[in-house]
Amino acid sequence: MPATRKAWKVDVLVTLKPSVLDPQGATVQRALESMGYADLTAARLGKYLQLTFRGRLSRKAVEQQARRMCDKLLVNPVIEQYRLTVAEDRGREAKP
Amino acid sequence: MKFGIVVFPGSNCDHDCYAAVRDVLGQPARFIWHGERSLPDVDCVILPGGFSYGDYLRTGAIARFSPVMAAVRRHAERGRPLIGICNGFQILLEAGLLPGAMLRNRDLHFVCRYVHLRVESRRSPFTRALAEGQVLRIPVAHGEGNYFCDPGTLERLRANNQILFRYCGPDGETGPAHNPNGSLDHIAGICNTAGNVVGMMPHPERCMEPAMGSTDGRELFRSLLAEAAAVLG
Numbered sequence: 373m374p375a376t377r378k379a380w381k382v383d384v385l386v387t388l389k390p391s392v393l394d395p396q397g398a399t400v401q402r403a404l405e406s407m408g409y410a411d412l413t414a415a416r417l418g419k420y421l422q423l424t425f426r427g428r429l430s431r432k433a434v435e436q437q438a439r440r441m442c443d444k445l446l447v448n449p450v451i452e453q454y455r456l457t458v459a460e461d462r463g464r465e466a467k468p
Numbered sequence: 469m470k471f472g473i474v475v476f477p478g479s480n481c482d483h484d485c486y487a488a489v490r491d492v493l494g495q496p497a498r499f500i501w502h503g504e505r506s507l508p509d510v511d512c513v514i515l516p517g518g519f520s521y522g523d524y525l526r527t528g529a530i531a532r533f534s535p536v537m538a539a540v541r542r543h544a545e546r547g548r549p550l551i552g553i554c555n556g557f558q559i560l561l562e563a564g565l566l567p568g569a570m571l572r573n574r575d576l577h578f579v580c581r582y583v584h585l586r587v588e589s590r591r592s593p594f595t596r597a598l599a600e601g602q603v604l605r606i607p608v609a610h611g612e613g614n615y616f617c618d619p620g621t622l623e624r625l626r627a628n629n630q631i632l633f634r635y636c637g638p639d640g641e642t643g644p645a646h647n648p649n650g651s652l653d654h655i656a657g658i659c660n661t662a663g664n665v666v667g668m669m670p671h672p673e674r675c676m677e678p679a680m681g682s683t684d685g686r687e688l689f690r691s692l693l694a695e696a697a698a699v700l701g
Contacts, residue, residue: 388571392616395572395650445533448526448562450569451616 379461380425382438386447386454387418421446424461434458469696471497472510474540474556476531481517481553481673488673489514493689502534512549512692513540515556517609517671527570527612528558537563549593549692550665554610557657557667566660566667567625568617573610574650580609582681583648585656585670586636589629592659592666597691603640604633604684606670608648608656613669615651615658625658633657633668 388394397416404412423441425434435458447454471489475482482499489497498508502520507513520531531537537559544550544565552560560566573579587595587602598604617625625631633656637646642654649669657668672685 391618392571393650395574395576395614399576445529446525448529448569450561450567450618451571 377426377428380429380431380434381459381461382423382425382434382456383459384421384423384438384442384446384454384456385418386421386442386452387416388451389453392451431458431460469495469512469693470510471495471512471514472500472507473497473514473516474500474502474536475516476502476518476520476534476559478520478522479516479518479555481555481671484671484673485514485516485553488676488685488689492676492686493693495693500536502531502536504536505539507536507539507543511696512551513543515540515550515552515559516673517554517556520555520559523555523612526562528555528560528562531555531559532563541565544660544665547662547664551594552665552667553671553673554608554613554669557669558612560665560667565665566658567621568615568658570612571614571616571650572612573614573648576611578609578611579613579648580607581648582607582675583656583670584636584638584640584646585633586640586642588631588634589659591629592632592663593692593695594659594666594688595632595691597694598687601640603636603638604687605675605682606672606684607674607681608670609674610649610669613649613651615649615655615669617652622653625655626653628661630658630661631655632659632666633670 394416401415473485486497585604587598590596634654635647635656636642647654659666672688675682675685
């Protein structure tokens, strides 16, 4: 575990599984098609969550916590899937 | 039979359930705040409709972590009756007490109207006294009642007679025109394999007296009470 406190930013992208019909995406797609975008083949909606962490945490520990949050609450595995990225947030200098 | 109605922040059908149980059925009823860690002395638990936690994140997703839900789970595991109506159904799905999940309604609209339901199975105490194929008129009021599950789960639901109600027309015929939300296989309500845990999107508590347009909601509760009376003998 690192001795210094760091700030981390985790971006989580939640989307409906490809096998699940997306009524909102289908409506957006129809709207775009009616606007003349003939080359559009699909539009699907998802959710974007931004999680920030601060503390004596390694990148791995942050990712583990974020994944646990996704599995427990943020994502419903029956209908959704997710991917996430972890980045050190240098803009928020961690206070000692 | 003693009824407990769980009140989450954002529940709004709790008083309807209370009135249905106490005033129409003449049974004792009490509210249970979601922050309780145990259940009072009740035989049947109702998770009522509404918008628990504002439907934030996903419908029912946050309510399932309310302190009372651990006690509700134990109640269900003891085989005691538990029914989730509308948002209550969504909570049961998120809690994993029933299989599947809810999607936005097919047409994205909030649908609030009377629909017809066909009784498909007598597996639960709420349907035991009904007849398979019987058609009920019960209102729905939801934006996310588009039931979904994977093909394997659907196969199991069918094989175990866990599908209790399907949306239908006045004569019991099913089809997209009679399905208000696009739910898979026209599913309106299901139960667990034991039959004691029931989830349904339509609101039986909203059709308990002639002035409400239908009294078909009583049928479910009467079935439950008849079953309890038979068990107590």
